[in-house]
Amino acid sequence: MNTPATPSPAPVVIATRESRLALWQAEHVKALLAARGHTVTLLGMTTQGDQILDRSLSKVGGKGLFVKELEVALEEGRAHIAVHSLKDVPMELPEGFALACVMEREDPRDAFVSPRYASLAALPQGAVVGTSSLRRQVLLQALRPDLKIEPLRGNLDTRLRKLDEGQYDAIVLAAAGLKRLGLGERIRAVFAPDEMLPAAGQGALGIEVRSDRQDLIAALAPLAHQPTWLTVAAERAVSRAMGGSCSMPLAAHGQWHGDTLHLDAAWGDPEGRSALVRAQAQAPVATLAQAEALGDAVAAQLRAGGAQGL
Incomplete structure (x- = not known):
C-alpha cells in the first residue's frame, strides 16, 4: 500500500524593498523557509520612502513610508509576507495585519x-x-x-x-x-549603548503578514526568537506610549540579565532647548503583555522627566 505523499507547503512570495540591505534581509528569510521545504520568490518594490530623498523622514511622514507599498501587496495577494527592519515599522500596524515573527537580533548598536x-x-x-x-x-x-x-x-x-x-x-x-x-x-x-542608546527594534527583523493567514503564521513560528521578540516588544511599547512615531527623537533599548529585562530609554529636544531625558526600569518578563507593561512604565518616567510625546 502506497503511503500518500506529504503535500508541499504552499509557495510564499516575499514583498521587499529593492535596496541591497532589504534584499539581503528578504534573501535571508527566503533561505530559512526554503530549508523547511517552502518554494519562495521575491517581489521587489520601490516605496515612497525610497523615492523622497530631498527631505528628512520626520517631515514627510516617518519611516512608515518604507512599508506602506509592501502592505498593499499583501492586501492584494500579490505577496504573502514582508520582511522589515523593525526599526522602520510603525508602532501600530494597520487593521488586518500582524507581526508574525521577530527573528534573532543582530548587533543593535x-x-x-x-x-x-x-x-x-x-x-x-x-x-x-x-x-x-x-x-x-x-x-x-x-x-x-x-x-x-x-x-x-x-x-x-x-x-x-x-x-x-x-x-x-x-x-x-x-x-x-x-x-x-x-x-x-x-x-x-x-558606540556603547550607554553612549548612544539604540532605537527601538534596531538590529531585529520582523515578518509581517495579513492577520487572517494563520497558515503563514504557523509556518513562520520556527524562525521566531522569543528573547528578541520580548525585548523589542518592550522597546516598541515605549515608542507607542510616547506617540507611536519612528521619527521621534527617542531611544529605547532592552538587555537581559537572567530572566529580568532591563529597559533604558532617552528622549531629546532636536532644537536643543532642554537636556536629554533618561529613564530606566527592569522587571521579570515572560510574556508580550509583561514586556509592554515594562515599556509603558519607562515611557511614564520619560514624560515625568519632561519628555514630550506626539
Missing part, C-alpha cells in the same frame, strides 16, 4: 564610520557628522555639542558614497546593516 577619524572623540571641533535620525541627532548633540549635525538620506551604499566623496567627516549608521552586507570593516568604532 550604532556604528561610527569615517575614512579619517577613529572615533567621535577624535573629530575636530565643528566637524560635520551625517545622520538621518532625530534620535542620533539628539544623542550626538548631547555627546558633542560642538559638532555640526547634517541630514543624510539614501540607502546604505548611497550614504557611504556621500561620506567617501567628502560631504561629511563622519556618519553614524546601524552596525547591523553594515555587518549584514559584509561591510563591517567600514566600522571605525561601535
